[in-house]
Amino acid sequence: MALAALLLIPLYFMPFWTIDMNAPQYPEGIGMHIHINDLTGHKKHDLKSINQLNHYIGMKEIHKEDFKEFEIMPWVFGGMIVLGLAAAATGSVKLAITWLVLMVIIGVVGFIDFYMWGYDYGHNLNPNAAIKVPGMSYQPPLFGCKQLLNINACSWPTTGSIFIGLSFLMAGWVTWTEKFKK
Amino acid sequence: MSKKKNNKLRGILFGAGFVALAAFLFTGCPSDQRMLQSGDAAQKVYVAPGDHDEFYGFFSGGYSGQLSVWGLPSARMLKVIPVFSQDPETGYGYSEETKPLFNTSYGFIPWDDSHHPHISQTEGDSDGRWIFINANNTPRIARIDLTTFETKEILELPNTGGNHASSYVTSNTEYVIGATRFSIPYEKDLDVPINSYSDEFRGALSFIQVDQETGMMEMDFQIVVPPYNYDLGRAGKGVSGDWVFFTTYNTEEAHTMLEVNASRNDKDFIAAVNWKKAAELVRNGHGKTMDAEYYHNHYNGQNQGVAVSEVKNEVTVLDTREVDENFIYYLPTPKSPHGVDLDPTGEYIVGGGKLATVIPVHSFSNMLEAIENEEFDEFIDGIPVLNYDATIAGEVENPGLGPLHTEFDGKGYAYTSVYISSEIVKWSLDTFEVVDRIDSYYSIGHLMITGGDTVDPDAQYMVGLTKTAKDRYLPTGPKQNHPAQLYDISGDKMELLLDFPTIGEPHYAQAIRADKIKDNVKQIYEMEENDHPNAITRISDNRVERNGRDVHIYMGATRSHFRPDNIEGVKVGDTVYLHLTNMEQEWDVVHGIAIKGSTNSEILVAPGQTKTIKWEPTRTGIYPFYCTAFCSALHQEMQGYIRVSAPDSNVDLKWSTNE
Numbered sequence: 095m096a097l098a099a100l101l102l103i104p105l106y107f108m109p110f111w112t113i114d115m116n117a118p119q120y121p122e123g124i125g126m127h128i129h130i131n132d133l134t135g136h137k138k139h140d141l142k143s144i145n146q147l148n149h150y151i152g153m154k155e156i157h158k159e160d161f162k163e164f165e166i167m168p169w170v171f172g173g174m175i176v177l178g179l180a181a182a183a184t185g186s187v188k189l190a191i192t193w194l195v196l197m198v199i200i201g202v203v204g205f206i207d208f209y210m211w212g213y214d215y216g217h218n219l220n221p222n223a224a225i226k227v228p229g230m231s232y233q234p235p236l237f238g239c240k241q242l243l244n245i246n247a248c249s250w251p252t253t254g255s256i257f258i259g260l261s262f263l264m265a266g267w268v269t270w271t272e273k274f275k276k
Numbered sequence: 277m278s279k280k281k282n283n284k285l286r287g288i289l290f291g292a293g294f295v296a297l298a299a300f301l302f303t304g305c306p307s308d309q310r311m312l313q314s315g316d317a318a319q320k321v322y323v324a325p326g327d328h329d330e331f332y333g334f335f336s337g338g339y340s341g342q343l344s345v346w347g348l349p350s351a352r353m354l355k356v357i358p359v360f361s362q363d364p365e366t367g368y369g370y371s372e373e374t375k376p377l378f379n380t381s382y383g384f385i386p387w388d389d390s391h392h393p394h395i396s397q398t399e400g401d402s403d404g405r406w407i408f409i410n411a412n413n414t415p416r417i418a419r420i421d422l423t424t425f426e427t428k429e430i431l432e433l434p435n436t437g438g439n440h441a442s443s444y445v446t447s448n449t450e451y452v453i454g455a456t457r458f459s460i461p462y463e464k465d466l467d468v469p470i471n472s473y474s475d476e477f478r479g480a481l482s483f484i485q486v487d488q489e490t491g492m493m494e495m496d497f498q499i500v501v502p503p504y505n506y507d508l509g510r511a512g513k514g515v516s517g518d519w520v521f522f523t524t525y526n527t528e529e530a531h532t533m534l535e536v537n538a539s540r541n542d543k544d545f546i547a548a549v550n551w552k553k554a555a556e557l558v559r560n561g562h563g564k565t566m567d568a569e570y571y572h573n574h575y576n577g578q579n580q581g582v583a584v585s586e587v588k589n590e591v592t593v594l595d596t597r598e599v600d601e602n603f604i605y606y607l608p609t610p611k612s613p614h615g616v617d618l619d620p621t622g623e624y625i626v627g628g629g630k631l632a633t634v635i636p637v638h639s640f641s642n643m644l645e646a647i648e649n650e651e652f653d654e655f656i657d658g659i660p661v662l663n664y665d666a667t668i669a670g671e672v673e674n675p676g677l678g679p680l681h682t683e684f685d686g687k688g689y690a691y692t693s694v695y696i697s698s699e700i701v702k703w704s705l706d707t708f709e710v711v712d713r714i715d716s717y718y719s720i721g722h723l724m725i726t727g728g729d730t731v732d733p734d735a736q737y738m739v740g741l742t743k744t745a746k747d748r749y750l751p752t753g754p755k756q757n758h759p760a761q762l763y764d765i766s767g768d769k770m771e772l773l774l775d776f777p778t779i780g781e782p783h784y785a786q787a788i789r790a791d792k793i794k795d796n797v798k799q800i801y802e803m804e805e806n807d808h809p810n811a812i813t814r815i816s817d818n819r820v821e822r823n824g825r826d827v828h829i830y831m832g833a834t835r836s837h838f839r840p841d842n843i844e845g846v847k848v849g850d851t852v853y854l855h856l857t858n859m860e861q862e863w864d865v866v867h868g869i870a871i872k873g874s875t876n877s878e879i880l881v882a883p884g885q886t887k888t889i890k891w892e893p894t895r896t897g898i899y900p901f902y903c904t905a906f907c908s909a910l911h912q913e914m915q916g917y918i919r920v921s922a923p924d925s926n927v928d929l930k931w932s933t934n935e
Contacts, residue, residue, distance in 0.1 A: 122863065139800070139861035146835050146860075150909065224836075224910055 099178025152223025
């Protein structure tokens with residue numbers, strides 16, 4: 095269980111989600127990474143370029159500072175690490191189950207939050223935008239790929255999420271075996 | 277069809293006894309019009325769309341003054357780098373930051389004649405850091421940075437006439453060399469009768485030191501030598517790495533009608549200079565300081581910045597008449613030699629005796645031995661002339677008429693371009709016998725082997741740079757572009773693969789394996805490293821400032837607008853400096869600007885770059901300006917207006933965007 099908790103530490107150093115964008119004039123690729131505390135481009139200046147492209151359709155500029163999530167999430171995962179370690183130290187199955195339930199809740203809330211942001215950025219467009227396609231909105235996919243004008247945007251979990259998955263499975267397995275021993 | 281015609285013509289010519297006999301006497305067997313089955317040749321030069329060529333080729337622009345960049349073997353032109361001539365397309369030589377590069381001790385010179393590009397070397401191999409190229413007319417050497425493919429520095433050579441034997445580098449780029457082709461009085465601005473040639477005129481060999489970190493050049497010293505024409509040069513390699521070699525013609529010291537008067541002597545010289553020893557003599561105080569005036573134009577070590585012109589007034593000189601120790605030797609070589617070329621081991625010194633009936637090959641070790649044994653025929657101004665038989669290793673018979681330049685494949689063979697008989701001959705460095713020959717179209721000057729003039733050539737391809745196109749392509753008038761031919765030299769026989777027109781008049785060219793350069797090429801100028809004094813790093817910093825009659829516009833460009841795009845308060849008689857920063861940080865997203873009625877050029881500005889263009893409006897009115905590069909979907913909307921009012925009007929200076 096301690097290991098499961100510690101497996102969340104890498105999240106402070108790597109992204110857990112990626113949005114890949116593919117378009118004919120970007121053979122080199124363009125996209126962004128979501129970390130628990132940051133939002134970065136795949137390459138150094140990708141975020142700037144994405145904002146430049148988005149201004150044509152009237153999308154708000156994407157800036158890390160606009161998301162209070164990036165301030166909250168490090169604390170949330172910090173809490174989960176402490177809670178996980180506490181569960182390990184005390185050997186409390188109850189705590190472990192609480193940990194698992196909380197993880198599921200974090201996941202669900204995370205997805206809802208991500209969807210709401212996507213909806214907001216994709217729909218609340220500047221009415222003076224240069225490019226207006228009737229009926230078109232630009233909400234990025236929650237999971238999977240979606241063609242948005244010339245750009246095929248794909249949204250996938252990335253390295254950080256593997257650690258979340260491993261952590262969850264390990265915690266689940268430990269809890270399961272512990273429970274069955276009793 | 278036309279090839280058949282050529283064969284027929286050739287048949288008729290060779291049918292005529294006299295002509296055939298003459299041709300045979302001079303050239304031996306005629307060379308072939310050999311070409312691979314066209315399908316095979318096509319396959320060898322086919323580089324699929326989106327794939328990259330194996331080699332970068334850098335071709336001098338000759339009288340265009342520029343340097344063109346090609347992908348080989350496809351012969352796709354990648355770029356023309358402006359060097360010695362103004363380029364209104366990019367604003368090079370028109371923009372405020374590049375204008376100082378064109379300053380010389382004779383003033384601002386908008387043009388020159390660029391001849392011999394040479395890539396910087398490490399341990400005798402091309403390393404892809406910089407490429408140097410010489411200006412022949414007003415003697416200069418330029419350095420081009422191969423991360424941005426931009427000219428970064430131009431150094432003038434003092435007291436030199438016609439810098440032709442340049443810009444070859446030594447094995448570790450310690451020095452770039454230059455020399456006088458047209459001897460002139462060495463003393464600065466000396467006014468003497470032309471027929472005082474032998475008494476008053478001198479040649480100068482220049483040794484320009486290169487800073488290994490920054491690439492910055494500095495005139496270390498010049499060697500003053502007898503008044504011949506110093507034609508071409510090469511640095512030694514391997515065993516001869518401490519030496520450089522120059523050919524001479526006009527040892528007759530003619531100053532008029534050289535085509536006759538400079539062609540009398542059976543032998544002229546190859547000058548062998550021990551540069552290490554010469555540098556040591558200079559360090560030990562054997563040189564003297566002489567007056568000179570020459571310009572050194574560079575960016576002061578900045579990333580971008582504005583070029584500055586530094587004026588130098590002195591040069592250190594070694595005069596062979598005054599220095600007791602020997603550091604330069606003459607090797608008699610037939611006959612008005614043009615090229616001097618060193619094989620990859622550095623042992624063989626090949627002269628291109630353009631009027632000679634053989635190709636003379638000197639041996640470096642024989643030369644050292646002859647120096648050791650003092651086998652000197654005479655001394656000229658303190659320079660020992662070595663005995664021809666003592667240094668010569670072999671003479672290649674039947675090389676054709678007018679051998680000029682030689683390169684090597686590193687597998688024991690040499691390839692010599694032959695101008696008059698318009699062919700390339702391949703010969704063995706072992707037997708000194710011709711083993712193959714092939715036609716060129718027409719009248720070849722330099723040739724170049726991929727990865728050549730190094731200790732380790734990548735001898736897959738050879739490019740012949742020829743002087744006339746005649747019927748080779750669709751005709752384009754009385755003056756046509758100069759051709760180049762690509763040959764496959766990987767097998768025993770040379771095979772013609774491609775024939776393509778170039779820009780200007782390529783003299784020498786070099787090719788380097790692409791992977792030595794391509795990963796270091798910059799995609800953008802990093803905004804945070806933009807050290808241009810008039811850059812804006814955030815687009816919100818855009819503004820207009822008046823300083824007396826000067827108006828400075830600090831403008832930003834981003835897809836798809838300029839900030840500011842409405843400017844009022846400029847007056848007739850003002851000098852307007854428009855500083856445009858391209859705010860993009862995405863590869864190849866270029867913005868440009870042009871103003872109606874400006875007598876200056878446009879400027880093209882790369883991502884993260886800043887350029888300044890000067891504009892002096894002479895009439896009142898409204899001046900539209902627009903982005904000249906198709907930067908984005910709304911490129912056509914990327915425009916603005918400047919209002920120009922009468923000198924005495926009271927229109928306030930103001931600027932805005934979207935108001």
